[in-house]
Amino acid sequence: MNWSELTNKKKRLKGGLHIHTTLSDGHKTPEEVAEWYRNRGFDFIFITDHNKVSDFSYLCSDDFLVLNGGEFTAGRTDLGEPLHFIGLNLPPGFTPSSKSSPQDLINEMREAGAEVILAHPYWSQLSWQDIFPLEGILGLEILNYASEVAIRKGYSVVHWDDLLNRGKRLYGFAVDDSHFGIEDGGGGWIEVEAEELSLKGIMEALRNGAFFSSCGPKILEMKIKEGLVEVTTTPVVSVCFLSNLALGYCLNSPDDSITKAQFELKPRYKFVRFECEDEHHKRAWSNPVYF
């Protein structure tokens, strides 16, 4: 079994992982972006401008971190579009040596100390075959809020399941990709469980999968005990456990009365992840547990 328990015993930190500013094609300055997210209860953000990594340490305080990231593209799919990658914790000034190979770009970002996420698979019209060969990415964006608001291509959960079904181990990330030319802020985030609000604490939680993704509800606890996965959430109308192929189970209620659900593990399950949905049709997604 391989997974990260959510215990609700460590610090819970709300974070935005994909945000643009006026340093590339965004409409708010880094200062305005930091203020905007801080005022909405975020504890940390990564600023991920296109092809540019800047040092935002001057915007950090004891209770809010602005961390360095960047968005870079490489390769082409059969439809002629490049793949977009988010590098988290890239050094300021980072420039990749080539744009031809997605794998080379991932390797270069990782060698520079970053963790890498594949951005907006649905918006990029990627198939699972485009993603499967990539090595060294932490995961993919399962919700890119700006893509949803702009052209209804924000959700890439099917890509995620296609890959999980084929044995690829990837985390799922909800992000904004906010540019603030339209109302594309605050629609997708993660909540990490970390020892402390620090770059180290956040990067450790990301690497270990000690977080959930959300655009509304919260996952308070997720544990496995005596062959049962048990989850506790804020009030929701449904909790679904998803596994390989057609295995799975949904618990539904006409109102938002569900706060706890259990799922029995069977030997045929290769992985289990769960989603919950609140009365406003907002969802939260756990990371997979692998067997």
Ligand SMILES: [Zn+2]
């Ligand atoms: Zn992009």
Ligand SMILES: [Zn+2]
């Ligand atoms: Zn972007």
